[in-house]
Amino acid sequence: MYSKPLPTTGLDTKPFWDGCREHTIRIQRCKACGHLRRPPASVCPRCLSRETEWVEMSGRGTVYSYVVYHVAYDPSFKEDLPYVVALVTLEEGPRILTNIVECDPAAVHCDMAVEAIWKDMTDTVSLPLFRPVS
Amino acid sequence: MHAVGALETGICKYILISYGHSARSGGGMSQVLSRMAGDDAVFGHFGAAAGYALAARRAMHEYNTGPDTWKHIAVGQRKWANLNPRAVMYDRPMTESDYERSPWIVEPFRLADNCLVTDGGRAFILTTAERARDLPHPVVTIMGLGMHNPAADPVAARHLTGPTGARRAGEQAFHMAGITLEDVDACEIYDCFTYTVEITLQDYGFFGPGEGEEWFRGGTIEPGGRTPVNTSGGLLSEAYQMGLTPLTEGVMQLMGRCGDHQLGPATGNIKPEIILCSDNGGILQTHSCCILRRN
Amino acid sequence: MTLKDKYAIVGIGYTPQGTVSDRTTLDFHLEACADAIADVGLKREDIDGLVCYRYFPPAPGEGDVTPYLVAQHLGLEPAYLAQDAN
Numbered sequence: 001m002y003s004k005p006l007p008t009t010g011l012d013t014k015p016f017w018d019g020c021r022e023h024t025i026r027i028q029r030c031k032a033c034g035h036l037r038r039p040p041a042s043v044c045p046r047c048l049s050r051e052t053e054w055v056e057m058s059g060r061g062t063v064y065s066y067v068v069y070h071v072a073y074d075p076s077f078k079e080d081l082p083y084v085v086a087l088v089t090l091e092e093g094p095r096i097l098t099n100i101v102e103c104d105p106a107a108v109h110c111d112m113a114v115e116a117i118w119k120d121m122t123d124t125v126s127l128p129l130f131r132p133v134s
Numbered sequence: 135m136h137a138v139g140a141l142e143t144g145i146c147k148y149i150l151i152s153y154g155h156s157a158r159s160g161g162g163m164s165q166v167l168s169r170m171a172g173d174d175a176v177f178g179h180f181g182a183a184a185g186y187a188l189a190a191r192r193a194m195h196e197y198n199t200g201p202d203t204w205k206h207i208a209v210g211q212r213k214w215a216n217l218n219p220r221a222v223m224y225d226r227p228m229t230e231s232d233y234e235r236s237p238w239i240v241e242p243f244r245l246a247d248n249c250l251v252t253d254g255g256r257a258f259i260l261t262t263a264e265r266a267r268d269l270p271h272p273v274v275t276i277m278g279l280g281m282h283n284p285a286a287d288p289v290a291a292r293h294l295t296g297p298t299g300a301r302r303a304g305e306q307a308f309h310m311a312g313i314t315l316e317d318v319d320a321c322e323i324y325d326c327f328t329y330t331v332e333i334t335l336q337d338y339g340f341f342g343p344g345e346g347e348e349w350f351r352g353g354t355i356e357p358g359g360r361t362p363v364n365t366s367g368g369l370l371s372e373a374y375q376m377g378l379t380p381l382t383e384g385v386m387q388l389m390g391r392c393g394d395h396q397l398g399p400a401t402g403n404i405k406p407e408i409i410l411c412s413d414n415g416g417i418l419q420t421h422s423c424c425i426l427r428r429n
Numbered sequence: 430m431t432l433k434d435k436y437a438i439v440g441i442g443y444t445p446q447g448t449v450s451d452r453t454t455l456d457f458h459l460e461a462c463a464d465a466i467a468d469v470g471l472k473r474e475d476i477d478g479l480v481c482y483r484y485f486p487p488a489p490g491e492g493d494v495t496p497y498l499v500a501q502h503l504g505l506e507p508a509y510l511a512q513d514a515n
Contacts, residue, residue, distance in 0.1 A: 005175035013173060039289055065192035065294070068241035073167060073180035082241075085179045087188055087288060095289050099177050105241075110195035127176060138436055140478050140509040148471060149478030149509065152442075152499060154457025159450035160488025169486055222447040254446030255457030257465040258438050259476070266437035270470050275434040310433055373446040376482050385438045415483055427434065 002122050003076040012040045015054050020126045023118045025057040027094050038094040059116035061090040061130070068105045084108050088130050102131035137260045138279065147261060153378045154255030163251045182326060183248055184240040185287075185417035189294035190329040191242055196295050197344030200242060204328035205233040206350035207363075208246045208370060211325065213356045215367025217395035222250055223371040247328040249369035256375035256382055263429065274388040277313070277408065278425035280306030285419050299414065299421025300337035307410075307423040315339055318425075319406035320362040320387065320397055321355075322380035324413045325369045334412050335363070338423075357395075358402030365395055377413025381424060384409040388428040440469025454487040458499045478509035 009017045019026030028037050032049035043050055066086035072078040084100040086108070100108050101117070114130040121127055137149040157163040167181030174180070194200045212228040215221035228246065236246035266273045280303035284293045293299070308314065315338065325331045332346045340361070341349040355363035366372040366383040373379060386392050387406055397403040407428050414421045442465025444457050452460075458481065466473060481496045492498070496510045 004178070005171075007173045007176050037290075039287070045290075065188045065195070065288075067184050067187040067191055067243075068238070069178060069184070070238040070241060072178075074175065074178070077178040080178065082238075083178060085177055085184060085188075097174050097177060097179060097289055110192060136511055136513065137478060137480050137509075138432065140511075141436060142432070145508045146478035148475050149480060150462055150465060150476050150503075150505075151480045151482060152458045152462050152465075153482035154444070154454050154459075154461055154494070155485055156449075156452060156454045156457065156488045156491065157485070158448055160453065160491065162454060162485060162488035162491075165486040165489060220443070220446070252446050253449040253452060253457065255442075255444040255459075255461035257442035257458075257461035259440040259465050259469050259471070260436055261439055263435055263437040266439045269439045271439060271468075273437050274439075275437045276432070277434055279432070310431065312433065375446070376485075378482060381438075382441045385441060426438070429434065429437075 004121070005074065005076070006122070006125055012042065016040060017125070019054070019056070020128055021124060023126060025059055025090070025096065025116060025128050026054040027057055027090070027092070028052050029055045036092055036094045038096065057090050057092050060133070061088040061114055063087075063100065063108060063110055063112045063114055064089045064095055065110060066100060066108050086130065088114055096128070099129045100131065101129045138276065141260065141262065147265065149260045150257060151260065151378070152255070152257040153376050156253050157374065158251045158253045160253070182417065183243055186327045186329055187240045187243045188288050189333070189418060190327070193295040193329065193333070194242060199329070199332060199344065199346055201234070201244070203332055203347040203350060204247055205230050207325070207328040207331045207355065208233050210350070210353065210355040210359070211364045211368045212371045214365045214395055215371035217357065217401070218366050218372060219393070221367040221372040222252055223367060243327060249326045250371070250374050252373040254373055254375060256378040258378065258382055258385065271391070272389045273429040274385050275427050275429050276424060277427040278307035278309070278311030278423070280304060280310070280423040281421065282306070283420045285416070287419065288417050291418070294418060296333050296343060297337050298333055298418045300334045300412065300423065303421045303423040304338040307425050311425045313408065313425070317408055318361070318410045319404060320365060320409045322365065322384040322409060322411045323363055323368070324377055324380055325364055328370065330414065331363065333418070334414070338410070362397060362403055365392070365397060377422070380411045380413065384411040384426045388426055440465045440471070442466070442468060453491050454494050455491070455498065455502065458494060459502055462499070462503055473504060476505055477507050479505060479507045480511045480513070483513050
């Protein structure tokens with residue numbers, strides 16, 4: 001039984017989570033101006049166009065910033081302490097919130113090169129996590 | 135700001151501004167944090183401390199800041215709280231080594247970098263300066279106001295390491311007031327976390343990026359310091375009353391009603407005439423600046 | 430025309446703060462408001478505007494605290510009523 005919070009998958013975020021299920025990171029791209037945007041929404045914050053497509057990212061990026069949790073705000077994360085939450089800048093430009101794994105928290109640093117790996121949490125939910133590029 | 139607009143239209147004479155929250159005993163703050171988290175909770179990311187910590191960590195990467203800067207803020211504000219019987223931390227002194235022993239919460243923030251979670255409420259009444267002259271307390275006017283809201287959340291934000299909304303809000307407020315930083319006698323800064331105080335003062339122009347450690351060092355913001363900051367103890371050491379902790383303290387200081395922590399000869403400071411107050415919301419997503427003056 | 434020094438803050442309301450386990454969010458609003466009105470020596474009827482500060486959800490088991498709920502319990506019928514005073 002998976003005890004951690006699951007995504008809410010509202011109308012705006014469903015395509016992202018559907019992509020994750022297929023182990024791809026999908027981001028919205030404005031068909032009018034080409035701007036890649038995240039978090040998802042129906043209108044481009046750069047040109048206000050509603051014309052949108054979802055495109056696949058490479059899964060490579062760098063750590064923009066990160067924090068190390070030493071306290072479990074939700075008891076289901078207690079076993080993971082200390083764990084790293086990071087903002088990763090994908091090589092295509094947009095940022096994504098994620099965890100850095102397969103790395104000592106003390107070794108994580110800003111601008112570190114990372115790549116996506118996939119963790120299947122339930123039958124329908126997979127999470128994009130990142131690890132250092134070996 | 136809204137209240138000033140309502141007065142300006144002439145439809146109101148006295149406006150009451152109110153805050154209250156059963157954040158601690160009632161569990162209200164955990165409601166706030168869980169609602170803020172949204173899908174970020176999937177990755178174990180919850181709420182405000184970690185969001186500001188992400189901003190602070192990036193700032194540490196871009197320029198000289200970190201716990202060596204923030205300890206001066208935590209310790210300095212605690213000294214003010216130790217003079218304020220209303221402060222939750224009135225009886226709890228903090229030394230620099232206490233700060234350094236404070237446990238990590240969301241690294242790079244220690245417990246001592248976090249504001250208090252408190253039950254309580256605060257309110258104030260706004261009217262015209264003209265009416266204020268017939269009322270019992272010394273007249274404290276709004277000399278300058280500014281707002282700026284770079285609304286993007288940390289995933290999309292470009293302002294986490296500054297300039298935040300404080301830059302333009304501060305410029306607007308100083309322009310309206312017709313003064314400069316040198317005219318400010320004290321600051322009451324919204325201090326949800328220590329880093330918030332640093333980035334706010336930095337964006338107001340008190341020091342440049344990375345110069346905070348030197349600026350804060352040597353008791354700058356403490357009783358007797360050259361720029362007193364958060365003279366009630368602030369959100370870190372007095373109580374969390376949102377932006378009303380700093381604003382109401384600024385007013386009370388200018389009214390001369392602050393008892394043992396009243397700026398003046400007893401604290402080794404000058405009696406203040408102008409106090410700069412700030413508030414911000416979200417993860418550095420909203421900012422307001424209010425310059426108060428004793429008339 | 431500039432608004433510089435045109436408006437003034439004339440009274441402050443406090444409540445007990447820290448760990449106060451027997452009060453609700455609404456109760457803190459009401460006590461702070463009543464204290465502010467008393468601090469400035471006004472009558473309740475003088476108050477013709479109410480702004481509840483930036484919104485936080487109240488504690489579990491408490492109803493949502495809206496500006497009109499606070500106004501109702503203070504016996505106010507303000508001309509101006511709003512959430513958020515940033």
